[in-house]
Amino acid sequence: MTTTDKSSEMGEFKGKRALVTGGSRGIGVAIVRRLLDEGAEVLTTARSSKSTVPDGAAFVEADVQTRTGIEALAAAAKEKLGGVDVLVHNAGGARPHEGTSAIPDEEWQNALDLNFLASVRLNSLLLPGMRERGSGAIVHISSAATLTPEVPQFLHYVTAKAALETYSRGLALEQAPFGIRVNTVSPGRVASPGGEQTRKEWAKVTGQNDAIPAEGAVVPLGRDGLPDDIAQAVLFFASDRAAWLTGRNLTVDGGEFPMG
Ligand SMILES: NC(=O)c1ccc[n+]([C@@H]2O[C@H](COP(=O)([O-])OP(=O)(O)OC[C@H]3O[C@@H](n4cnc5c(N)ncnc54)[C@H](OP(=O)(O)O)[C@@H]3O)[C@@H](O)[C@H]2O)c1
Structure with a gap:
């Protein structure tokens, strides 16, 4: 990604150490790229696919769905970065099922581990360092789907993301006196x-290809989002431009959810 705007020339994140989970695909890659462009030192993680991580980022293979993966990641952050100033919890997702009663118990647990507890666990290991330094910015990636929990195929995922949003607001209040800001995109x-x-899997489990609106069809701004649309919001929250923002949840959706 080439950078031409003024803030990019100034390297807004120069001297900052950033950890981004799930930086080998999609939104995570866009966040890592933007942070690198802005001068941050970046460490990212995924379970595989190191080759797709943007050049210039350090990488450690770790599964954030497990406690051992989280511990390995926190140790790598200390070893490779010496500490974390910006922490972006991006890894997430879940497989759809036919309906709530078809979601096996194990999948509920997986959804909670990946989309909620991974953040809780990693934060608890990295917050002490931020508190010692008296600063830090944490950004959680949730989903606008929490605004429409009527989709039963994803209720495990949406419930876990809703828990993440509530946790994020509470953590923000707790950590504010220590100079640590916590926000959600x-x-x-x-x-x-x-x-x-x-x-695709959603269409398959519902057996309805038309269950999923066509690209941009339900988005007032007329197109689906790009990973970089999300990265821009994440960088804003992580930056000093958002110095007086904590406990917020910004829906970035092209206008699809006016109440978001
Ligand atoms: N795309 C959307 O429409 C959308 C909408 C709302 C919210 N979101 C949220 O945005 C975030 C990013 O989504 P995305 O669409 O960019 O996902 P994606 O394309 O599937 O990329 C996910 C990234 O996370 C990594 N990852 C997944 N599970 C992991 C695990 N257990 N441990 C470590 N890394 C893991 C993946 O690498 P490996 O598979 O190699 O581990 C990959 O780098 C997620 O939290 C998602 O819930 C996405």
């Missing part, structure tokens, strides 16, 4: 490998 429908795959 909730994407609408974004064109990413994970998003496309999920929508």
Whole structure:
């Protein structure tokens, strides 16, 4: 990504150390790219696919759905970065099922582990360092789907993201006195490998190809989101431009959810 705007020339994140989960595809890649462009030192993680991580970012293979993966990631952050100033919890997702009663218990647990508890666990390991330094910016990636929980195929995922949003607001209040800001970005429908795959599986489990609106059809701004649309919002929350913002949840959806 070439950078031509003024803030980019200034390297807004120069001297900052950033950890982004899920930086090998989709929205995570866009966040990593933007942070690198702005001068941050970036470490990212995924379970595989190191080759698709943007050049210039450090990478560690770790599964954030597991406690051992989280511990390995926190250790790598300390070793490779020496500490974390910006923490972006982006890895997430879930497989759709035919309806709530078809979601196996294990899938509920997986959805909670990946979309909610991964953030809780990683934050608890990295917050002490931020508190010592008296600063830090945490950004959680939720989903605008929490505004429309009527989609039963995804209720495990949406419930986990809703928990993440509530946790994020509470953590923001707790950490504010220590100079740590915590915010959430909730994407609408974004064109990413994970998003496309999920929508295909959704059509399959419902048996209705027309259950999923065509690209841009339900979005007032006329197109699906790009990963970089989300990255821009994440960088704003992570930057000093958002110095007086904490506990917020910004829906980035092309206008699809006016109440978001
Ligand atoms: N795309 C959308 O329409 C949309 C809408 C609302 C919210 N979101 C949210 O936005 C975030 C990013 O979505 P995306 O569409 O960019 O997803 P994506 O294309 O599937 O990419 C997900 C990234 O996370 C990594 N990842 C997944 N599970 C992981 C695990 N257990 N441990 C470590 N890394 C893991 C993936 O790499 P590996 O598979 O190699 O591990 C990949 O790098 C997610 O939290 C998602 O819920 C997306």
